[in-house]
Amino acid sequence: MKIALLGYGRMGKEIEKIALQRGHEIVIKTSGKETYDITTANVAIDFSVPSSAYNNISNCINHKVPVISGTTGWLEKYNEIVDLCNDKKGAFIYASNFSLGVNVFFELNKQLAKMMNTLEQYNISLEEIHHTKKLDAPSGTAITLAEGIIENSNKKNWELEKITSEENIPITAIRTPDVPGTHTVTYSSDIDTIDIKHTAHNRQGFALGAVIAAEWLHNKTGVYTMRDVLNLG
Secondary structure (H helix, E strand, C coil): CEEEEECCCHHHHHHHHHHHHCCCEEEEEECCCCCCCHHHCCEEEECCCHHHHHHHHHHHHHCCCCEEECCCCCHHHHHHHHHHHHHHCCEEEECCCCCHHHHHHHHHHHHHHHHHCCCCCCEEEEEEEECCCCCCCCCHHHHHHHHHHHHCCCCCEEEECCCCCCCEEEEEEEECCCCCEEEEEEEECCCCEEEEEEEECCCHHHHHHHHHHHHHHCCCCEEECHHHHCCCC
């Protein structure tokens, strides 16, 4: 495939390595200021910044180029992109985290939330740790985990750091140098504690998942998720 990399930071460079290893060609590499013709690509991978993601994605859809996005912090416009994609018969995947292991972790998190929902003696919390250059907090992955719990429990919302209601899930966001991403879901009582945790050792897992998603989306139309890519549904 001919791939456009919309966002050529650390993730973009890691994706480039994986894509080339898998026999693909990188035809566009942009960090936001360059001009380019998106129609030269078979598929686009967006790992840009929140202020650029919407324009990148809509440009791809308008030109019928399948696009996957791992950029977080722009999701207030997600439904607009879904509507545009359906209207233009485009192809789109958004994931807060493309790591194959994390997407399995998302499913495990949902199942655990169902099992713990009736055990009122347990308090739930989330913690995420990332490198200091990460722009948003909490991470998109932590938000996805919180949403998975909310869908399968009596929790109503999430809050960063301190909670104002027991119906909400507290998320702690820690920034420290050179941490690709660690997420922990904790159920704690006076008697014991249950933790499930995912630790990324490097960015290769994110990059591999993004390329696999791009391969899967090629020649398709519609709005999908990593659950579709990995057949987890």
